[in-house]
Amino acid sequence: MKKFIALFALLLVAGVYESKAQCDTIANYCHKNNFTVDYVSDGQNYRALLFGDQEAEFETTFFGGVTYRVAACTGFSQGNLIFSIKDENNNVLFDSMEQQNAPYWDFKVENTVNVKVSAKLDALEAASGCATILIGFKQ
């Protein structure tokens, strides 16, 4: 019993550290798979290590007349991270779950607005993981 529990503990800790190690390379994977040369990166990587039903959120400004691409990745397969865009009053403007967990989506912005980008794991696919969001834009 003791051996089993010790092994379980080891696997648990190893799993957590593996998630962190993935964080180190996942942004490049996500960028390579979801962005073409016509989308310029905003120069940042948005990342958080998520467990269970945790949700990470950040605010950003979408400028009018610009088309943005938002890509969401966790692990090295596409579509395991659900992301949504809400306005400052929490009205949902987009939810990737309604689009078959699309790994990326484009947003044509008519007028400058401040939005909240949220990310959570697809409970059916992953119990923990490094959530990575990338944003690109074309003028």
Add this chain to the structure above:
Amino acid sequence: MKSNKSIFKGISSLAVCSVLLTACPGGDTPPGGDGVQIEDTTKVETKDSIVAPPVQKVDGAMFSIPSPIQLGGIIQKSGAAYNADILNNPKSSESYVDLVAQSLNLGVYGADLGYCALYDKQQESIKYMRSAQKLSDVLGISDAFDVATIQSIEKNLDNKDSLLYIISNSYRKADDYLQTSDRKHIGALVIVGGWIESLYFSGELSKTNKSDDIVEMIGMQKHTINTILDKMLERYIAEPGVEQVYNDLDEIRMAFEKVNIKYEFVAPETDAAGKVTTIKSKTSVEMTDEVFNEIVEKISAVRTKITTI
């Protein structure tokens, strides 16, 4: 049985410790904080309310600051002509000796490089690329401007789109590296430097060509400065030199507090086949000329402080 219980307790502690040690790779432990800030937004069940699924928010792990290239693009679209006089001296890169000045000015040179690229200034782009390369070498993030990247930039000097793609990707790589190292505050200062430089361009150019787009863009930075101070720099306030930068930006925030931003929701339209959603909501920025000038002056003062050797 008793020993199994204590083993289980040990495992639980180990698991919690592992989580605390590795969570929030994009952030750092805020002063006096516990590493992971979890805001439990689970709604309390009452007889009259619908119970929402429990959601735990990981607070403060991610924050967004507009990219200098994006802000530069807005300046260009406003019709402002290229002006080399507003850029930092590319030769100054070797004169920044402390870590804070080097980090801030790597951001400044990134914005200058993006500005030159946007206006198709090829020779100037090379100069600023070299300055950025020197500072990234000093800061130990030479991978961002490695030989392959430099060659790629030189090869694409006459292709603006490719050039902007490569430059922004280099800064993303630098951000990636700094976020996964124990020098996240350097990454934060690089971002601050780029942001200040872009706003400095906007302010200076608005003296001769003040368009509605520029006023709106500057006004919307009210949100950004709150993010920079409260979510980004506050986390690294204990690092050498960061508190001074925080205080300087806090001066700018005081001017931004006089800006009024109004928002109106308009339902978005989604084209599922085209994988695109059109966001139609509207925001209006209200500020007097006095407030605009005050913001521009304060930004200029901070930028001068950053770039002066």
